[in-house]
Amino acid sequence: MKLKVYIENIKETREYESDILLSDVLKDVEDCLPYPVYMAKLDNAYRALTHQLTHDCNLEFLDLRNNEAWLVYQNSLVLVFIKAVHDLFGKDVLVNVRNSLNKGLFITLTHHTLTEEDVAALTAKMNELIAADIPIVKEHATKDQAYNIAKKGRQEETMNLIDSVTNIDDIEIYSLDDETEIFYNLMVPSTGYVRLFEINLYRSGLILSFPHPGNPDKLVEYQEQDMLYAAFSESARWGRLMNVNFVSDLNEKILYDNIDDIILMQEALHEKKISDISDMICERKARLVLICGPSSSGKTTFAKRLCIQLGVNGKKTLYMGTDDYYKELSERVYDENGKPDLESIKAIDTKLFVEHINALLEGKEVDLPHYDFSIPGKVYGKRITKLDKDTIIVIEGIHAMNALLTEGIDDAMKFKIYISPFTPISIDHHNRVSTTDARMLRRIVRDYKFRSSEAQRTIDMWPDVRKSEDVNIFPYNSEADVFFNSNCIYELAVLKKYAEPLLKRIKRDEPEYAEARRMLNFLKYFDSIYDDSMIPNNSIMREFIGGSVLLK
Numbered sequence: 016m017k018l019k020v021y022i023e024n025i026k027e028t029r030e031y032e033s034d035i036l037l038s039d040v041l042k043d044v045e046d047c048l049p050y051p052v053y054m055a056k057l058d059n060a061y062r063a064l065t066h067q068l069t070h071d072c073n074l075e076f077l078d079l080r081n082n083e084a085w086l087v088y089q090n091s092l093v094l095v096f097i098k099a100v101h102d103l104f105g106k107d108v109l110v111n112v113r114n115s116l117n118k119g120l121f122i123t124l125t126h127h128t129l130t131e132e133d134v135a136a137l138t139a140k141m142n143e144l145i146a147a148d149i150p151i152v153k154e155h156a157t158k159d160q161a162y163n164i165a166k167k168g169r170q171e172e173t174m175n176l177i178d179s180v181t182n183i184d185d186i187e188i189y190s191l192d193d194e195t196e197i198f199y200n201l202m203v204p205s206t207g208y209v210r211l212f213e214i215n216l217y218r219s220g221l222i223l224s225f226p227h228p229g230n231p232d233k234l235v236e237y238q239e240q241d242m243l244y245a246a247f248s249e250s251a252r253w254g255r256l257m258n259v260n261f262v263s264d265l266n267e268k269i270l271y272d273n274i275d276d277i278i279l280m281q282e283a284l285h286e287k288k289i290s291d292i293s294d295m296i297c298e299r300k301a302r303l304v305l306i307c308g309p310s311s312s313g314k315t316t317f318a319k320r321l322c323i324q325l326g327v328n329g330k331k332t333l334y335m336g337t338d339d340y341y342k343e344l345s346e347r348v349y350d351e352n353g354k355p356d357l358e359s360i361k362a363i364d365t366k367l368f369v370e371h372i373n374a375l376l377e378g379k380e381v382d383l384p385h386y387d388f389s390i391p392g393k394v395y396g397k398r399i400t401k402l403d404k405d406t407i408i409v410i411e412g413i414h415a416m417n418a419l420l421t422e423g424i425d426d427a428m429k430f431k432i433y434i435s436p437f438t439p440i441s442i443d444h445h446n447r448v449s450t451t452d453a454r455m456l457r458r459i460v461r462d463y464k465f466r467s468s469e470a471q472r473t474i475d476m477w478p479d480v481r482k483s484e485d486v487n488i489f490p491y492n493s494e495a496d497v498f499f500n501s502n503c504i505y506e507l508a509v510l511k512k513y514a515e516p517l518l519k520r521i522k523r524d525e526p527e528y529a530e531a532r533r534m535l536n537f538l539k540y541f542d543s544i545y546d547d548s549m550i551p552n553n554s555i556m557r558e559f560i561g562g563s564v565l566l567k
Contacts, residue, residue: 016032016033017030017031017032017033018030018031018032018033018035018068018069018070018071018072019071020040020068020071020072020073020074021072021073021074022040022044022074022075022076023073023074023075024044024047024048024075024076025044025047029043029044031043031068033068033069034067034068034069035067035068036064036065036066036067036068037055037057037062037063037064037065037066037067037068037074038064038065038204040068040074041055041064041076044076048076048078049078050078050079050080050231050232051078051079051208051231051232052064052076052077052078052084053077053078053079053084053087053088053091053203053208054076054077054081054083054084054087054201054203055074055075055076055077056074056075056077056529057072057073057074058072058073058523059073059523059524059525059526059528059529060523060528060529060532061083061201061529061532061533062201063087063153063201063202063203063204064203064204065153065204078231079226079227079228079231080228080231081228082228082451082478082481082530083200083201083529083530083533085227085228086200086449087200087201087202087203088203088208088209088225088226089120089225090198090200090201090202090446091151091202091203091206091208091209092209092212092223092225093110093112093120093223093445094151094189094191094194094196094198094202095141095144095145095191095206095209096110096122096137096141096223097110097194097196097445098144098191098192098194099137099140099141099144100124100127100137101194102140103133103136103137103140104124104127104133106168107126108124108125108126108127109124109125109126109168109169109170109444110122110124110444110445111123111124111125111220111444112441112444112445112446112447113220113247113251113441113447114247114250114437114438114447114450115447115449115450116217116222116240116243116244116247117222117224117235117237117238117240118224118227118235119213119222119223119224119225119235120222120223120447121217121220121221121222121244121247122220122221122222122223123219123220123221124220129216129220129221130216131216134214134215134216134221137214138213138214141212141214144191144206145206145207145209145210146207147206147207148205148206148207149191149192149205149206150204150205151189151190151191151202151203151204151205151206152189152190152191153187153188153189153202154187154188154189154190155185155186155187155188156185156186156187156188156197157184157185157186158177158183158184158185158186160186160188161173161177161186161188161197162174162177162178164188164195164196164197165177165197165443168196170443170444172260172261172263172264172441172443172444173197173443173444175261175263175264175267176261176262176263176266176442176443176540178263179263179266179267179270179542180266180539180540182539183539187199189202191206196445197443197445197446198445198446199442199446199536199537199540200446200533209225211225211226211232211233211234212224212225212234213225213234213237215237217244218244222237224237227485228481228485229482229485240493242433242492242493242495242498243492243498245498246435246437246498246500247437247439249500250437250438250439250500250502251439253281253284253439253500253504254439254440254504256280256284257277257280257281257504259277259439259440259504259505260439260440260441261440261441261442261443262440262441262442262443262448262540262541264440265277265440265504265505265507265508265541265542266508266541266542268505269508269542269543269544270542274505274508274544274549275549277504277505278503278505278549278550279549281503281504281505282503282550282551282554285320285501285503285554285555286320288499288500289317289320289321289324289499290324290327292321292324292432292497292499293321293324293325293327293328294328295430295496295497296325296407296430297325297328297330299430299496301407301428301429301430302376302406302407302408302428303372303376303407303408303410303421303424303428303429303430304321304407304408304409304410304429304430304432305410305415305416305420305421305429305430305431305432306318306321306409306410306411306412306415306432306434307411307412307413307414307415307416307431307432307433307434307488307491307492307495308413308433308434308435308488308501309413309435309454309484309488309489310454310458310480310484311436311454311455311457311458311461311559312434312435312436312454312501313434313436313457313501313555313558313559314411314412314434315411315558315565315566316553316554316555316557316558316563316565316566317411317434317499317501317555318334318409318411319334319565319566320553320565321409321432322334322409325407325409329405330405330406330407331402331403331405331406331407332406332407332408332409333375333400333402333406333407333408333409334409334411335383335408335409335410335411336410336411336412337363337368337410337411337412337413337414337415337420338386338412339383339384339385339386339393340363340364340365340367340368340384340386340393341357341362341363341364341386341391341393342362342363342364343392343393344391344392346364347362348361348362358413358483358486358487359483359486359487360414360417360419360420360487363414363420365419365420365422367384368420368421369420369421369422369423369424371383372408372421372424373423373424375400375401375402375408376402376408376424376428378401378402378403378404379401380399380400380401381399381400381401382395382396382398382399382400383398383399383400384398385397385398413483413484413487413488414487415431416431416433416491416492416494416495417487417491430496431494431495431496431497432495432496432497432498432499433491433492433494433495433497433498433499434498434499434500434501435450435454435498435500435501436450436453436454436457436500436501436502436503436506437450437498437500437502438450438453438502439502439504440504442540448507450502451481452534452537453502453506453507453510455473455474455477455534456507456510456514456534456538457506457510457559458473458477458480458559459473459474459514459517459518460510460513460514460517460559460560461558461559463513463517464513464559464560464561465561469517469520470514470517470518470520470521470527470531471521471525471527474521474527474530474531475526475527477530501555503554503555503556505544506556507538507541508541508542508543508544509543509544509547509550509556509560510559510560511538511541511543512543512544512545512547513560514534514538515535515538515543518531518532518534518535518538519531519535547560550562552564553565
């Protein structure tokens with residue numbers, strides 16, 4: 016029987032034999048595609064390239080510009096890396112995928128100290144495995160079988176997770192020759208798909224680099240990111256203080272009613288860090304505090320809590336957002352699709368902003384604008400302001416650390432803060448919790464509660480948000496004087512209660528269905544915190560779930 020397959024990438028319908036593999040369909044059209052493909056979206060559901068077609072369908076092949084395809088590449092590369100480690104150093108060596116760093120993965124090894132010679136050997140072994148194009152085989156295991164695999168690999172946290180999760184009937188395992196591991200995402204069909212990678216020795220481990228969605232066919236240039244490493248190290252220390260390093264640890268705290276202590280300790284850690292930052296600003300005698308971070312980092316709550324701590328230190332503050340300095344309608348800039356571009360620094364009247372900041376710092380009276388989006392345009396006369404010499408201006412916005420925003424202002428007056436939720440817990444040693452996924456869940460919940468926006472819209476716009484962050488935010492994080500980790504170690508267990516119903520509403524015929532199912536699959540490993548009344552009303556979490564005393 017012939018199947019009719021509409022291929023979105025080439026806008027054509029082609030006919031194939033029933034039970035044909037997606038990888039074989041790919042061979043038929045890959046010359047028409049701009050970048051290598053790692054998975055597909057089949058009738059709005061993510062599918063591995065080993066999937067068989069059995070009915071007429073709509074099909075889209077996905078390259079690294081798609082976030083899920085990027086995760087598939089990463090997981091597949093990690094499996095190859097684990098195989099290389101065990102081939103070279105023995106099965107006793109445990110691979111720990113820690114966090115994202117330098118747009119790659121920071122990895123450490125237990126029971127083995129890495130050297131430059133090891134890096135060269137690992138690179139050679141991985142290239143050997145990739146050149147051999149060895150099949151990566153997926154199988155479905157029962158919980159008992161998966162538990163035994165984890166036990167054999169001495170992965171206690173995976174054993175605990177399997178024990179703690181009740182709503183799964185089977186677990187996907189992947190084999191590469193004699194290497195069998197549990198992964199929670201799809202994989203490529205064989206090792207030959209992950210040809211681009213690089214390994215660099217770094218601190219106590221190494222960085223495994225691979226292409227980025229912005230340049231799908233090129234490796235990311237290696238750069239030192241010492242401050243980001245320090246932020247992740249602090250995040251890991253917080254996890255150890257609370258004895259929550261893996262999802263199974265968090266589930267155990269929820270099960271045995273110890274979660275209130277975790278919430279209070281997390282909030283205390285945040286408050287202490289904000290107090291420390293306030294002290295640093297005062298010691299520096301800074302007059303201008305610039306707060307920057309990606310979407311859903313909790314910038315507004317953090318900025319207002321910082322203002323309170325600066326007040327404790329005897330400082331007056333003026334809080335300002337850059338949104339009030341959007342250019343007038345006649346000066347608005349547009350993107351390549353003809354839509355108003357409100358993300359670019361070009362959308363901000365930086366000349367007026369600098370003029371006002373300088374005047375305020377000089378003690379002059381300034382008529383600060385308020386941008387009214389219903390007009391749209393600036394409204395004057397409501398915020399006529401004059402500062403004394405001890406007042407600190409606190410500015411929050413995505414462009415806060417872009418030099419153009421404060422051009423000409425003495426750098427000695429500035430104190431720059433980068434904020435992001437660096438997630439300290441992992442699912443297990445090989446499967447980390449993505450900071451990007453945590454931020455998207457925050458935004459899904461906030462958009463629904465405060466902007467009457469369904470999850471579909473948030474998911475649909477998320478790739479554009481991420482694209483903007485790559486241009487407007489991430490390149491400037493190295494400018495920061497200090498990083499603030501806005502993650503609440505318990506937050507995914509709280510967000511699950513709010514996000515899960517929204518994600519389940521998305522129907523199979525909607526284009527956001529695939530991403531919704533991926534997020535639901537990820538959330539199923541977390542127990543829910545149903546009673547979140549213990550979360551203080553000034554918590555960063557309140558910015559997303561409601562009840563904040565700071566955001567009235």
